[in-house]
Amino acid sequence: MYLPLNKNITGFVFIASLFFACKQNDTPKQVNTYPTPYEISVPPGFPKPELSSINPLTVEGIQLGKMLYSDSILSTNGRSCTSCHLAINSFSLPIFNSWSGRKFSVPAHINLGFKKQYNWEGSQECLDTLAMDDFDQEFFNTNPEILYKKLAAHPIYPTLFNQAFGISDISKIPFQELKRKIAYSLAQYLRSKVSVNSKFDQYRNKKALLNNLEYEGYVIFYSEKGDCFHCHSEPLYTDQQFHNNGVSNTYVGFDLGRQNISNKEEDKGKFFTPTLRNIELTAPYMHDGRFKTLQEVVDFYSEGVAENQYVDPLMTKRNGTRKLNLTTLEKIQLIAFLKTLTDLDYLNK
Amino acid sequence: MKTRNLGLFLWLFSILIFGVACKKHVTLEATKPNTNLRIEITHLIDNIPLLFDSINYANKGGNKYSVTRLNYYISDIILQNNKGETFNSNSTYYVNGRNASNVINLLEMPTGNYTSMRFLIGLNPTENTSNSLENNVDNLNMAWPEVIGGGYHFLKFEGYYLDSARTKQGFTMHLGTNDMLVAHQSLPISLLIEENKPDTLGLQMNLNEWFQNPHTWNFNVDGNYTMAIPALMTLLKNNGTDVFTIE
Numbered sequence: 001m002y003l004p005l006n007k008n009i010t011g012f013v014f015i016a017s018l019f020f021a022c023k024q025n026d027t028p029k030q031v032n033t034y035p036t037p038y039e040i041s042v043p044p045g046f047p048k049p050e051l052s053s054i055n056p057l058t059v060e061g062i063q064l065g066k067m068l069y070s071d072s073i074l075s076t077n078g079r080s081c082t083s084c085h086l087a088i089n090s091f092s093l094p095i096f097n098s099w100s101g102r103k104f105s106v107p108a109h110i111n112l113g114f115k116k117q118y119n120w121e122g123s124q125e126c127l128d129t130l131a132m133d134d135f136d137q138e139f140f141n142t143n144p145e146i147l148y149k150k151l152a153a154h155p156i157y158p159t160l161f162n163q164a165f166g167i168s169d170i171s172k173i174p175f176q177e178l179k180r181k182i183a184y185s186l187a188q189y190l191r192s193k194v195s196v197n198s199k200f201d202q203y204r205n206k207k208a209l210l211n212n213l214e215y216e217g218y219v220i221f222y223s224e225k226g227d228c229f230h231c232h233s234e235p236l237y238t239d240q241q242f243h244n245n246g247v248s249n250t251y252v253g254f255d256l257g258r259q260n261i262s263n264k265e266e267d268k269g270k271f272f273t274p275t276l277r278n279i280e281l282t283a284p285y286m287h288d289g290r291f292k293t294l295q296e297v298v299d300f301y302s303e304g305v306a307e308n309q310y311v312d313p314l315m316t317k318r319n320g321t322r323k324l325n326l327t328t329l330e331k332i333q334l335i336a337f338l339k340t341l342t343d344l345d346y347l348n349k
Numbered sequence: 350m351k352t353r354n355l356g357l358f359l360w361l362f363s364i365l366i367f368g369v370a371c372k373k374h375v376t377l378e379a380t381k382p383n384t385n386l387r388i389e390i391t392h393l394i395d396n397i398p399l400l401f402d403s404i405n406y407a408n409k410g411g412n413k414y415s416v417t418r419l420n421y422y423i424s425d426i427i428l429q430n431n432k433g434e435t436f437n438s439n440s441t442y443y444v445n446g447r448n449a450s451n452v453i454n455l456l457e458m459p460t461g462n463y464t465s466m467r468f469l470i471g472l473n474p475t476e477n478t479s480n481s482l483e484n485n486v487d488n489l490n491m492a493w494p495e496v497i498g499g500g501y502h503f504l505k506f507e508g509y510y511l512d513s514a515r516t517k518q519g520f521t522m523h524l525g526t527n528d529m530l531v532a533h534q535s536l537p538i539s540l541l542i543e544e545n546k547p548d549t550l551g552l553q554m555n556l557n558e559w560f561q562n563p564h565t566w567n568f569n570v571d572g573n574y575t576m577a578i579p580a581l582m583t584l585l586k587n588n589g590t591d592v593f594t595i596e
Contacts, residue, residue: 047484116486222494224577229494239490266402266417313417313507313519318574 035060043196045235049113055128055184060164065189075140087347090278105289113191120271120287131183144175195346217337237276243312244269246305268310280342302326382544390451408560410567414510419446421504426468430461463540470531471503493525520573529582531589551596558592
């Protein structure tokens with residue numbers, strides 16, 4: 001058989017075959033303008049984070065969110081996110097007095113990336129848009145015109161918006177879209193912050209020992225004596241559910257809790273179980289901050305739970321009553337354990 | 350001649366490279382016949398479908414009660430055929446009574462005529478150790494603390510009842526620790542698993558059975574809290590061996 005090929009042609013065909021045959025992306029190589037994907041390092045024992053397909057985590061998005069979180073550029077009143085989420089209080093605020101007259105303890109921004117619902121009543125189910133309302137008069141009182149100008153004139157933000165979201169000119173996107181992108185970046189930043197270095201975490205990882213008071217408190221917390229673990233389940237120290245813990249005897253206004261959102265009778269007085277991580281730093285306690293100290297909280301669970309029909313069955317204890325009847329020493333021990341959940345490293349993240 | 354042979358070689362080689370390098374994995378796999386079994390779990394109280402958060406029900410002990418929570422595990426489902434051979438799912442399934450549906454899919458079952466089914470309510474002792482299950486919120490909330498034994502709650506059955514003064518009180522029927530594992534009695538079934546004929550089985554839990562047979566539970570007498578109380582958990586465990594029937 002004779003094939004009409006000479007050496008040169010054969011070599012060309014060979015090289016051409018190699019070059020073209022498997023080529024899948026035949027466009028010229030371009031400079032990568034996409035943001036850098038970021039993956040949360042999930043600590044052992046933690047559930048998978050609640051990620052968002054509409055707002056994937058990126059290094060640049062997190063960086064933008066981190067800068068905006070503490071920057072008053074978003075407001076006309078000098079406020080930033082950190083005005084109501086103070087680091088010293090584990091990114092919470094003792095009490096916020098709203099214009100509507102509602103007085104509430106601002107929930108801590110801690111391990112939010114693992115939560116499914118937000119705020120005491122679960123009024124928000126999406127972290128990505130949680131900050132959208134913060135531009136209102138009551139919080140940032142944002143003036144769109146001023147915000148556009150300030151952002152455009154800033155030495156870093158225009159680049160970060162471009163890198164994070166591909167927005168080459170901030171001034172050309174509608175205000176609603178700008179708010180959304182700001183909220184997205186804040187959500188990315190909050191998702192990236194993980195508290196996992198409390199003394200009790202170190203104890204779990206065999207890197208620290210508990211003292212006697214703390215250990216006895218640990219036993220109380222995790223046994224039927226204190227019965228705290230049913231709602232404050234490890235490692236997030238919240239079961240991510242709503243409970244009526246018997247803190248109120250009458251139900252009007254904010255005290256209606258989850259019922260304000262669901263309109264269901266069975267949700268009367270229920271609130272989202274708050275995390276106990278950094279609980280030492282987030283006084284006062286309960287949705288309305290009615291207890292000033294952990295001592296008052298423990299006293300309440302020991303002897304003060306309300307006796308009304310809406311209180312969660314979990315508040316009925318071993319003795320058939322809603323009282324733990326802890327001794328003075330047991331209360332001291334329990335509080336000592338609660339303080340082992342403090343993670344000061346988190347405050348610097 | 351040499352040139353011609355070399356040209357032929359390179360030509361064939363380039364075709365080979367083309368063919369091999371771009372070959373997609375198109376190997377054919379024999380399609381496995383569908384011999385799956387779908388088990389649909391429903392919850393009743395004496396033939397009445399469970400409605401959460403409503404005091405509508407009465408147990409044999411005379412308590413009016415409602416249900417606010419029903420979470421449990423089923424594991425080691427074993428089906429036996431008419432030849433005496435058994436199929437063990439070797440898996441654990443979490444059930445939340447509030448879910449719109451609770452379905453267990455047993456995949457690739459051996460074909461045969463199955464005549465009975467048994468299972469555990471709870472976790473097999475080899476699996477009932479802390480953090481053995483996936484760390485999702487459901488499993489984390491079922492954790493049984495290490496200081497009182499570790500592992501997982503097998504059952505959380507909670508609600509309200511009217512006490513002797515007609516006052517609404519809470520009850521929490523919890524089971525956990527290996528000693529309290531419920532080996533459910535064998536249930537007669539009539540199930541023919543054939544190739545490409547997937548089947549469905551209805552499994553019904555009568556919640557009132559937790560309060561009767563053999564022990565008639567009365568919250569006012571027996572108590573309304575079982576967690577880590579062996580005597581009460583044993584009563585509950587013994588009552589739990591016949592809570593399911595086949596629909």
